[in-house]
Amino acid sequence: MLRKILKLLTSRLVFFGILLLLQLVWFLTFLTRLLTYSTAISIIFTVLSLLAVLWIIHRGENPAYQMAWIIFILVFPLLGGLFYLFVGNKQPSKKMRRKLEAEQKRTKEALIQEEAVLKGVQQTDARMKGQFAYMSQTCGFPVYRNTQASYFSLGDELFPKLLEELKKAEHFIFMEYFIVEKGRMWDSILEILEEKAAAGLDVRFLYDDLGSVSLLPPGYDRQLEAKGIRCMAFNPFIPLWSLVMNNRDHRKITVIDGHTAFSGGVNLADEYINEKMRFGHWKDTGFMLKGEAVWNYTVMFLQMWNAFRKTDVSYEAFRPKCYHPEPFESDGFVQPYGDSPLDDEIAAENVYLNILNQARDYVYIFTPYLIIDHEMDTALRLAAKRGVDVRIVTPGIPDKKVIFQLTRSYYPSLLKDGVHIYEYTPGFLHAKSYVCDDETAVVGTINMDFRSLYLHFECGTLFYRNSIVADVKQDCLQTIEQSREIQLRDTRQGFFGSLFCAVLRVLAPLL
Numbered sequence: 001m002l003r004k005i006l007k008l009l010t011s012r013l014v015f016f017g018i019l020l021l022l023q024l025v026w027f028l029t030f031l032t033r034l035l036t037y038s039t040a041i042s043i044i045f046t047v048l049s050l051l052a053v054l055w056i057i058h059r060g061e062n063p064a065y066q067m068a069w070i071i072f073i074l075v076f077p078l079l080g081g082l083f084y085l086f087v088g089n090k091q092p093s094k095k096m097r098r099k100l101e102a103e104q105k106r107t108k109e110a111l112i113q114e115e116a117v118l119k120g121v122q123q124t125d126a127r128m129k130g131q132f133a134y135m136s137q138t139c140g141f142p143v144y145r146n147t148q149a150s151y152f153s154l155g156d157e158l159f160p161k162l163l164e165e166l167k168k169a170e171h172f173i174f175m176e177y178f179i180v181e182k183g184r185m186w187d188s189i190l191e192i193l194e195e196k197a198a199a200g201l202d203v204r205f206l207y208d209d210l211g212s213v214s215l216l217p218p219g220y221d222r223q224l225e226a227k228g229i230r231c232m233a234f235n236p237f238i239p240l241w242s243l244v245m246n247n248r249d250h251r252k253i254t255v256i257d258g259h260t261a262f263s264g265g266v267n268l269a270d271e272y273i274n275e276k277m278r279f280g281h282w283k284d285t286g287f288m289l290k291g292e293a294v295w296n297y298t299v300m301f302l303q304m305w306n307a308f309r310k311t312d313v314s315y316e317a318f319r320p321k322c323y324h325p326e327p328f329e330s331d332g333f334v335q336p337y338g339d340s341p342l343d344d345e346i347a348a349e350n351v352y353l354n355i356l357n358q359a360r361d362y363v364y365i366f367t368p369y370l371i372i373d374h375e376m377d378t379a380l381r382l383a384a385k386r387g388v389d390v391r392i393v394t395p396g397i398p399d400k401k402v403i404f405q406l407t408r409s410y411y412p413s414l415l416k417d418g419v420h421i422y423e424y425t426p427g428f429l430h431a432k433s434y435v436c437d438d439e440t441a442v443v444g445t446i447n448m449d450f451r452s453l454y455l456h457f458e459c460g461t462l463f464y465r466n467s468i469v470a471d472v473k474q475d476c477l478q479t480i481e482q483s484r485e486i487q488l489r490d491t492r493q494g495f496f497g498s499l500f501c502a503v504l505r506v507l508a509p510l511l
Contacts, residue, residue, distance in 0.1 A: 049073045064373045064450070092247045092341055096235070100342055103307040110299050110315045113142040120145065121333055121464070128440070128464055131354050132335055135462065139347045141337035146328040147291030149463060151443070151471035153478075155272040158262065158286040159185060165256050165288070166192045171323050172202035174255040174301045178248065178445075179267035180207045181215035184275050186268045197228035206305060208249040209233040215269065232309055247341050249304065250456040252286075252445050253297050259324040261294040262286060263336070263459060264443055265430050272430070279397040280427020283479065285366065287443050287461065287468060289336070291328035294320050296336035300459060332466030339446065339458045348446045349453045351462060353379050355436050362389035364476035366431040370394055370407040371449035377413065384418035393476070393483055395430075396423040402504070409501035411491045422483035429479075432460075435472040440464050443472065 053073055056066050092100070113136040121143065122129035132143040152158035166173060166189065173196060180186055197203040205224060207216075217223070224231035234249040254262040264286025270276035272284055289297070298318050306312055320328070339348040356363055356379040363383060370392065372380075384390045392414070398404030411421055432448075435441040444460025446452045463469055493501060 096247070097342060099307040100303070100340070103303045104342070106306075106315065107299055107303045108140055111140055111142055111296065113137070114144075117143055117145055117333070124465065125439075127358050131351075131358075131462075132333070132464075134354075135335055135337050135347065135351070139337060139339075139345055141296050141335060143333050143335035143462075143464075144291070144293040144295075145330045145333060147289055147293040147334040148329050148331045149290075149334060149461075149466055149468040150288045151468045151475070152264070152266075152286045152288070153471075153475040154274070155266040155282065155284045155286065156274055158264065158266055158288075159273045161288060162254065162262055163188060163192065165260050165262070166196070166254075169196055169201060169256045171257045172204075172255075172318065174204050174206075174253070174298065174305075176206040176249065176251050176253040176301050176304065177268050178208045178211040178250045178252065179215065179269050180212045181269035183270035185270050185273050189268060193229050194227050202230075203228070204230045204232075204301075204305060206232045206234060206249070206301070209235055209237045210248055211250075211267075213237045230309075230311075232305065234304070234308075246451070246455045248456050250445050250452065251300070251338070251459045253301055253459060255294060255298045255301055255318075257323045258298055258318045259290060259294055259320045259328070261289045261297040261336075263289075263297065263445070263461065265432050265445060278428070279395070279399050282427060283424055283429040283431060285431040285433055285443055285472075285475065289334065289461070291330075291334070292320050293334040293336055293461070296338075297459070300336075300338045304457070332469075333464040334466060335462040335464075337460060337462065339453075339460075341455055341457070346453060348444075348458055348460060349373075349376065351442060351460070352376065352434060352446075352448070355434050355440060355442070356380060356383045356388075356390075359383055359388045359390075359436050361437050362391070363434060363436045364473065364480075365390075365392045365448070366429060366433045366476065366479070367392065367448040368395055368399070368428070368430050368432070369403060369447045369449040370410050371403070372410060373450070373453075376448065377410065380414055380419055381417035384414075389420070390418070391420045391422065391476070391480060393422045393424055393429060393479055395428045396425045396484065397427045399428055405501060406504040408491065409505055411486060412488060415486065415488045415491065421486040422480050423486060424479060424483045426482055433472055433476075435469060435476055438473065439469060441466075441469040441472040443468075 053070055056069050118129060118133060118136070121132050136142045150161070152161070173193065175189075175193075193203050193205065207221075212220075221231040221233045235247065252263055252266060265284045266272045266286045271278045271282050274282050298320075299315060302312060302315050302318065312318075316322075337347060337351070339346070353375065380390055380392075394407055395404070398407075415421060431443075432446050432452075433441065433443045441463045442460050443463070444458065446458045446460050452458055463472075
């Protein structure tokens with residue numbers, strides 16, 4: 001019955017969208033015809049487009065994003081400027097910015113770097129000290145010792161451990177996810193959350209409304225509230241307007257009692273644990289933290305939660321040692337971090353760029369999408385030219401065919417300069433990770449595309465001289481064995497295919 005209702009709602013939304021699109025086409029046709037009859041109106045719109053181009057250049061954004069809009073305005077000089085005014089701003093709405101920035105002040109007060117930890121990094125490698133200092137001092141996310149990490153090479157491995165740790169919760173559970181869908185995975189988690197909420201624990205759940213819009217019934221947050229689970233749907237979906245609202249919460253975070261955290265690429269839906277087959281075998285990765293570094297994830301969650309639903313006067317009650325007074329074991333250095341479209345600091349991309357620029361022997365990369373700007377493209381090729389063994393693994397079976405074709409359009413220049421590219425033959429690779437020189441690894445939610453790097457709220461963790469680094473490397477090597485290496489001859493697409501890819505490349509920042 002519920003599926004029938006959802007199908008009916010979906011079909012009505014599609015019908016409503018088609019009607020609005022037809023009205024838009026009619027309006028644009030009418031306006032275009034009007035412009036041909038009125039020189040004054042034509043001049044006004046041309047000036048508007050010129051001002052839009054100058055404004056785009058003045059803002060100093062990513063050159064690829066600027067170029068995409070400028071070309072669009074040149075192709076449609078009468079309407080391009082007007083269209084940019086409506087949908088060109090990739091920043092969050094003023095209302096969202098105001099709420100999040102107000103809560104960010106408390107975040108800065110809660111996240112204080114211990115100088116002794118940075119000095120410990122410098123004693124091993126001054127270059128890495130600079131990397132960690134950048135993330136702690138400029139981006140506001142401290143690096144920690146006294147933290148252990150466990151790596152999961154598949155969502156199938158992460159899931160039972162997540163259930164085990166959720167059952168151990170005694171005080172609070174915070175969860176923040178992009179996609180949630182009813183099925184074995186979510187139903188098993190929900191059962192535990194209900195039990196814990198009934199037992200008096202502080203259980204909070206935050207999900208991205210657009211990420212789950214076709215997977216959960218309307219008003220699902222209210223359903224969870226009725227079960228005793230405090231719930232919030234981030235950036236509620238509004239038909240058509242949400243196409244403009246690019247800023248989604250793409251994070252995957254679970255925090256348990258302040259001392260245990262899970263993150264990585266795994267959402268809460270059955271394909272992520274291969275319970276349901278969508279695009280062949282689903283390859284994803286994640287990790288569990290136990291220790292002081294969990295605090296960064298706790299603060300990330302609380303910042304998002306309290307910005308929209310004022311709950312906590314102070315964050316202090318959720319620190320790692322509040323419910324774990326015993327000392328934590330140490331295993332190298334761990335630095336969880338977030339990235340947001342609220343500022344001009346492209347933290348996630350800068351972490352990737354620094355790894356590539358400092359690599360000596362190898363960098364192995366997992367990414368489901370390879371839609372990169374000039375800086376990233378240059379860094380990848382330059383590393384390969386320096387003799388670094390750069391390997392990238394992408395999906396063998398795509399989830400979005402057009403985006404997959406766009407991903408493949410970046411292959412030729414990378415291959416020519418010595419980057420090795422592999423496609424995961426068994427199915428879809430959703431993992432997002434870097435591993436470098438047996439010392440450094442990053443695992444998180446951050447794809448190598450414009451959306452993750454510039455538009456979404458994301459999170460990742462930088463590991464240095466932690467035992468997890470060897471696990472990530474081993475997983476990469478095993479995955480590469482299951483993948484097909486792409487040769488330059490495999491990238492030939494013919495005239496029309498190349499033309500289509502060229503158009504996609506221009507529009508890539510807008511997709």
